[in-house]
Amino acid sequence: MAEVVRHIGLSLGADICWPLCFEAIMKRLDLRIPSPDGSGDTLRFEVERVTIEPYDLRQDCKYDLVVDRLTHWYHTSREWIKKSILMNDLYVFNNPWSVQANEKHTTYCAMMHLGMPIPETWMIPPKSYEPGNPDLRPTLARYAKLFDIGKVGDEIGWPMFMKPYDGGGWRGVIKVDDVKSAWKAYEDSGKSVMHVQAAVKDFDRFVRCIGFGPQTHCVLYDPDAPLHDRYTTKTDFISKAEEEHLRKLTLTINSFFEWEFNSCEALRKDGVWYPIDFANPCPDSQVTSLHWHFPWLVKSYVRWSVFCAATKRKMRKNQDWAPFYEVAKLDLSFEEKLDRYAAIADARYETARFEEFCAKHLGHLDEVVDAFFASDEAKDAVRQKVTALFPIHEVEKFTELFWGRIQDWRATQKAA
Ligand SMILES: Nc1ncnc2c1ncn2[C@@H]1O[C@H](COP(=O)(O)OP(=O)(O)OP(=O)(O)O)[C@@H](O)[C@H]1O
Numbered sequence: 001m002a003e004v005v006r007h008i009g010l011s012l013g014a015d016i017c018w019p020l021c022f023e024a025i026m027k028r029l030d031l032r033i034p035s036p037d038g039s040g041d042t043l044r045f046e047v048e049r050v051t052i053e054p055y056d057l058r059q060d061c062k063y064d065l066v067v068d069r070l071t072h073w074y075h076t077s078r079e080w081i082k083k084s085i086l087m088n089d090l091y092v093f094n095n096p097w098s099v100q101a102n103e104k105h106t107t108y109c110a111m112m113h114l115g116m117p118i119p120e121t122w123m124i125p126p127k128s129y130e131p132g133n134p135d136l137r138p139t140l141a142r143y144a145k146l147f148d149i150g151k152v153g154d155e156i157g158w159p160m161f162m163k164p165y166d167g168g169g170w171r172g173v174i175k176v177d178d179v180k181s182a183w184k185a186y187e188d189s190g191k192s193v194m195h196v197q198a199a200v201k202d203f204d205r206f207v208r209c210i211g212f213g214p215q216t217h218c219v220l221y222d223p224d225a226p227l228h229d230r231y232t233t234k235t236d237f238i239s240k241a242e243e244e245h246l247r248k249l250t251l252t253i254n255s256f257f258e259w260e261f262n263s264c265e266a267l268r269k270d271g272v273w274y275p276i277d278f279a280n281p282c283p284d285s286q287v288t289s290l291h292w293h294f295p296w297l298v299k300s301y302v303r304w305s306v307f308c309a310a311t312k313r314k315m316r317k318n319q320d321w322a323p324f325y326e327v328a329k330l331d332l333s334f335e336e337k338l339d340r341y342a343a344i345a346d347a348r349y350e351t352a353r354f355e356e357f358c359a360k361h362l363g364h365l366d367e368v369v370d371a372f373f374a375s376d377e378a379k380d381a382v383r384q385k386v387t388a389l390f391p392i393h394e395v396e397k398f399t400e401l402f403w404g405r406i407q408d409w410r411a412t413q414k415a416a
Pocket residue numbers: 119161163167168169170171173197198199200201223265267276277280
């Protein structure tokens with residue numbers, strides 16, 4: 001009966017706050033879990049940050065699991081991760097092939113096919129191109145049809161949103177109200193391949209549902225507020241049934257694409273939830289945007305990482321869309337189909353086993369997290385993030401603001 005260490009790697013870029021909190025909480029938890037394989041071994045966990053350096057494609061990988069926050073833009077790490085999955089049976093979230101291949105456009109198409117009420121969306125060819133490709137001129141001269149964006153707008157209905165088909169981070173997103181502003185936005189879009197999408201007008205709720213493995217958390221979102229107030233701290237803004245509906249939407253999307261953390265934005269109008277943006281497979285994890293919700297997120301990182309590493313959960317390397325398509329074919333209402341999609345998701349995320357695992361081995365997590373978020377160490381993590389983002393004269397003010405919201409969250413947890 002040995003002590004076996006599970007190595008958790010953090011593949012990080014500019015993230016500051018959640019890794020500091022994750023590392024500190026893992027240290028405080030000081031887990032010793034009987035190995036679920038029945039060997040009698042005791043599992044311990046070590047967390048380390050993954051470094052960037054030359055590597056041999058045949059070299060070993062010391063990690064059992066890597067939490068990856070770089071794949072979508074830093075390719076050396078992405079390729080190291082791919083080699084480690086293929087060669088060393090590494091478990092990573094998110095699946096790098098899926099992150100690389102499935103842009104917003106693919107997610108719209110797939111979820112339209114599954115029956116989700118995605119607003120009417122068109123793709124339009126780009127305004128301009130990278131010069132130098134000798135095939136460009138003949139290709140466009142032969143095949144590119146002139147089009148009138150005004151007519152596309154008339155088909156879709158005004159106003160509409162013009163946004164990159166592979167969007168993220170609000171880059172190049174613009175609301176256009178009429179033909180003139182649509183042409184202007186198109187002229188300005190340059191080399192980006194754009195979508196135009198019908199605006200969901202007069203929505204009465206905007207919710208971001210964060211999904212982490214089988215864990216979900218709905219936040220009332222205010223897109224017009226300054227960045228630090230967009231994730232509101234409101235509670236009770238939707239019914240239990242709606243929360244459950246958003247959970248199912250989110251888990252369906254995430255499990256379809258083999259993403260283990262992602263967030264789904266949905267707008268409610270006349271009682272219908274319209275998902276508008278759900279290709280965020282490296283979702284915002286910063287205390288400076290999440291504040292009140294930040295401890296939930298850190299706990300979710302801890303629970304899912306420990307569960308996956310302890311159980312040696314097998315990573316799903318290949319996307320498997322067929323079971324969802326089988327359900328989509330059935331003569332059922334969307335709600336009935338959604339139940340079945342969510343059941344596939346719950347099976348893939350092993351929801352029941354996960355909950356049982358957490359109850360058995362992470363029963364003290366809430367207490368540890370509460371104590372941690374009362375500590376100077378936690379406040380310093382907040383301050384470090386604020387210092388990286390805010391001008392020096394605002395550091396104290398915003399550190400206190402976010403810290404205060406975390407303390408409010410602690411009070412709410414205690415009252416619950
Ligand atoms: N169809 C729509 N109806 C109403 N509002 C929309 C629609 N599409 C986009 N928006 C608004 O524009 C914002 C940015 O659009 P979207 O989320 O698709 O882009 P993004 O670049 O992925 O943004 P982010 O990464 O910040 O989530 C949304 O948060 C929402 O406020």
